[in-house]
Amino acid sequence: MSTTQSERLRELLEPLVSxxxxxLEEIAVDSVGRKRVLRVVVDSDTGADLDRIAxxxxxxxxxxxxxxxxxSAEYTLEVGTPGAERLLTEHRHYVRATGRLVRFQLAEGGELTARILGADDEGLDLEVPGVKGRKATARRLAFDDITRARVQVEFNRKDDASDKNNDKKEEEA
Known part of the structure; x- marks a missing residue:
């Protein structure tokens, strides 16, 4: 897809999405056989449920x-959200990922997996999980030190709400 078409589509669709x-997070046009697919990815600070997507x-x-x-050629429109393991590329993505576990590729080399505790204009406050029974540690990471960041899926993480409910049950006992 040419940059001109991409820019034209963004200019056309972004005000409507807003x-x-x-x-409007992403626009992509892909060829699938003889058909084209226009994929539009949207999101918000509160997420996007199926009714909003529709x-x-x-x-x-x-x-x-x-x-x-x-x-004039036939195409299919697909509208969705970024998904569970989204790449973080904009400041708002980091803010929305607060509380989530993220794998960072670092500019100095290597990678770091940590939970985002907060984001400001300069960087992130992180909690780096402890290894082999050690306590988690706090770390500050500047945006300039990040070359790539992707949210990680956690299957066994305790939900904050369930932790609070468990604390409340223990108090009542």
């Missing part, structure tokens, strides 16, 4: 139908 209270999908479809942004 009017729905969402951020609403924005209908609005984008209508807008694309009234323009020639995709040309």
């Amino acid at each position: 009017s729905q209270g969402l951020d 609403d924005v999908s209908r609005a984008l479809s209508a807008k694309l139908d009234e323009t020639d942004a995709m040309g």
Whole structure:
């Protein structure tokens, strides 16, 4: 896809996505056989449920139908969210990932896996898990020191809400 088409699609669709209270994260046009697929990724600070995705999908479809942004060839529109193991590329992504475990590729080389405790304009406050029974440690990481960051899926993490409920049950006992 040419940069011009990508820019044109972003200029066309971003105001519409924003009017729905969402951020336009990504646009990609892929060829699948003879058909093309336009993938639009949206998100917000509070997430995007299926109803919001359906609403924005209908609005984008209508807008694309009234323009020639995709040309005359047939295409499929797919609207979704970034997914569980999303790449973090914008400041807002780091803010939204607060509390999540993230794998960082570091500019100095190597990698670090840590939980984001907070984000400001300069960087991140992290909790680095302890190894072999050691306590977790705090670390500050500047954005300039990060070359790549991806959220990690955690299957066995205790939910903060369940921890609070368990604490409350213990107090009552």
